[in-house]
Amino acid sequence: MASVTRRTSGTRAQRREENARRLLGALSELLAEGTSFTELPVERLASRAGVSRSTFYVHFADKGALLREVTADIVEALLTAGRGWWAGDAPASREELRERAAVIVATYRPHAELMRAFTDTSSHDAEVHEAFRALTDSYVDELTDHIERGQRAGTVHRDLPPRGTAQMLTGMAERGLDQMLRGADDERAEQTVEAFTAVVWNMLYAHADA
Numbered sequence: 722m723a724s725v726t727r728r729t730s731g732t733r734a735q736r737r738e739e740n741a742r743r744l745l746g747a748l749s750e751l752l753a754e755g756t757s758f759t760e761l762p763v764e765r766l767a768s769r770a771g772v773s774r775s776t777f778y779v780h781f782a783d784k785g786a787l788l789r790e791v792t793a794d795i796v797e798a799l800l801t802a803g804r805g806w807w808a809g810d811a812p813a814s815r816e817e818l819r820e821r822a823a824v825i826v827a828t829y830r831p832h833a834e835l836m837r838a839f840t841d842t843s844s845h846d847a848e849v850h851e852a853f854r855a856l857t858d859s860y861v862d863e864l865t866d867h868i869e870r871g872q873r874a875g876t877v878h879r880d881l882p883p884r885g886t887a888q889m890l891t892g893m894a895e896r897g898l899d900q901m902l903r904g905a906d907d908e909r910a911e912q913t914v915e916a917f918t919a920v921v922w923n924m925l926y927a928h929a930d931a
Contacts, residue, residue, distance in 0.1 A: 737780050740770070740777075741778060741780065741787075741790065741791070742771045743770040743771060743772060744766065744767070744772065744777070744787060745791045746770065746858040747769035747770035747771075748761075748766060748770075748787070748788075748791065748834065748838075749834065750769065751765070751766065751769060752834035752835065752837070752838060753834055753904070755885060757844060758784070758788070758838035759778055759785070759841060759842065759845075763777055763778075763783075763784060764785070774878050776881055784842075785842060785849045786848075788835075788838060788839060788842055788849060789848060789849055789852050791835065792832075792835055792836070793852075794853075795832045795836065796856050798828050798838075799825070799828055799856070800856070800860075801827060801828075802824050802825045802827075802828040803860060803863070803864075804863065805821050805824050805825075805864055806818070806821040806824075806865075806867075806883075807867035808823070808863070810870075810874070810876065811867075811871045811874070811876035811877055811925070811926055811929070812873075812926065815918065815922050815926075818918050818921060818922050818926070819914060819918040822917040822918045822921070823914045825894075825898075826898070826902065826913050826914050826917065827910075829898045829902055830902045830905060830910055833898070833899065833902040833903040833905070834903060836898075836899065837899055839852075839905060840853065840891050840895070840899065857891055857895070860887075860891045860894075861884065861887045861888050861891050862887075864887035865883045865884045865887040865888060867885075867887075868881065868886055868925065869883045871925070871926075871929070875929060875930040876926065877925050877926060877929050878924070878925060878926070878927075878928045878929050879929075879930060881924070881925070883919070886924070890920075890921065890924070893920065897913070897916070897917070898913065901913040901916070929930075
């Protein structure tokens with residue numbers, strides 16, 4: 722009897738995973754077509770995904786719950802990409818920084834529409850807001866640490882206020898990546914890498930003591 726229960730639970734989990742995958746695909750398509758996540762009815766999303774409205778609500782309490790789930794891995798990937806920039810020592814050259822910036826851009830670019838929905842929804846959905854705040858707080862805290870370590874080592878400009886600078890750079894990155902990478906072609910993505918590199922290099926590293 723226990724084995725039957727396990728098989729039933731496994732099948733239910735598989736159905737949920739498949740439906741979540743289909744909903745994510747449908748959501749990505751609709752956002753790319755210009756549909757506002759805030760104004761997107763569950764019925765339309767479910768229909769595009771080929772699932773019923775009732776099935777949607779079996780798995781998710783609302784659209785915000787779906788958004789939190791489908792962006793969780795993206796958020797983690799963005800943190801990992803960011804840590805490729807700031808977790809270690811300051812880049813030894815502008816080209817090294819550019820390589821780190823390229824990873825961040827490449828990670829963000831395929832998910833630009835979903836991240837816009839994530840950001841916009843954070844303004845009126847308390848749980849999405851909490852998830853968004855956790856992401857930005859992690860960026861600010863870890864970048865602050867990078868700046869402080871660099872200032873002690875002489876590889877980051879000493880006159881910068883560490884936390885305020887980290888907050889400014891985080892806000893710039895969040896807004897800039899959103900504006901430049903939604904629907905971006907390869908040329909636009911390259912411009913984004915160059916702009917990111919120029920701003921960060923000149924702000925943090927170009928006038929360091931070392």
